[in-house]
Amino acid sequence: MMDGIAGILFDKDGTLFDFTATWAPWAQEMLLGLAQGDAGLAAQLGTLVGFDAQRMCFERRSVAIAGTARETAAVLAPALQGQSVAQIEARMVAAAAQVRAVPVTPLRPLMAQLRARGFALGVATNDGEAPARRQLDAAQITAHFDFIAGYDSGFGAKPAPGMVSAFAVKTGAIPATCLMVGDSLHDLKAGRAAGFRTLGVLSGPARASDLAPYADAVLPSIADLPDFLTR
Template sequence: MIGGIIFDKDGTLFDFRRTWAEWAARLTLELAQGDAARAEALGRVVGFDLATRDFAWDSPVIGGTPVELAALLAPHLPGCVPARLVERMNTLAADVPLAEAVPLRPLLQGLRARGLRIGLVTNDAEMPAHAHLNRAGVADLFDFVAGCDSGHGAKPAPGQLLAFCAAMGLAPREVVMVGDSLHDLHAGAHAGMRRIGVLTGIARTAELAPHADTVLPDIGSLPAWLDRQAAA
């Protein structure tokens, strides 16, 4: 029996390219002080193409934490203080233009009406995660929110997912992890949960399917999947 669903944020609740390309462009241009060529070079460090506003399939932006991204960028920024860079990245992240993968409020209301507990675990920091849920008007529908700095570790380790289980009084086998990246699916596997991949991130079916119980086009397909599980 399924008692809870944990969502990744970027690429799952929000379309990855439409949300994070603007953040990456703003960040690299700001760090390069408007020098487009230098901004393009910084973008390549984190797997972002400034010209096309797109990400490489293995971009560390997809699953990395702000601290990890700062560590990659800092050697290319003379005098950079990584902690201050992390703060700036989080500030820019809180203000990204959000693009919902599907209309979130009706979907989440429907899941809660089934009696499910709803969680969010992200490798983004907790502050921008709460900011995004508030701006999307769905913060009240989440029972649990954890970022990479919430004290539970970061994906692909299972700490955030197990913290959700402990807070909700659920066993891992009663929870489904939903995400767009291998970090999400590996975290779910390490936690002992069922795993659903979605295609609103950068990874494709061929990459996600070997590590997921199923791959769906987007989270809008979750109610039908839940109905099939109940029927089975």
């Protein structure tokens, strides 16, 4: 049961937006660009970050799934002579801002419904705040959120609880009445550490068995959230 929920904080990629459909084409192009067109090096970079360009998919434990651009850049940098972590991160963030995210479900009616039911809403992502806002703007849902934060917003990155706790402070909600919704262990661990209830979704690469130990419940996707909250 999820009685008494006042606020809902969403992860972005894999939760609001389909992770593979959104980021696999981007990863393929980004890695090839970093490798300056060298397909062999691009494949090596993919192995480092857990991305298979042939199958166009990410490994379940890929750093790209729940990590920040900085963390991913740090994994790539040793294989890219002459390119610093900061330079790689900047290229990744700039390219991410141009990505058109693929929604898991029609987001405008879903967020309007949740808002109409009185929930405070927010987004906490390990993506950068600027690209996150652009993607939320493109989906025409930014106005529904009371709080939007990325790894570079000053609250730290998940699985640390800073972003999650900041949502409670911003909205004035008691942490125990808030729900963290995400597709990765980083999301759920951050939620638990902040005193939130946690809900896992299977719209990212993780399996139910991965998420269940850290989730109060696991749903196929956020499309099932309104009915779940009613139950």
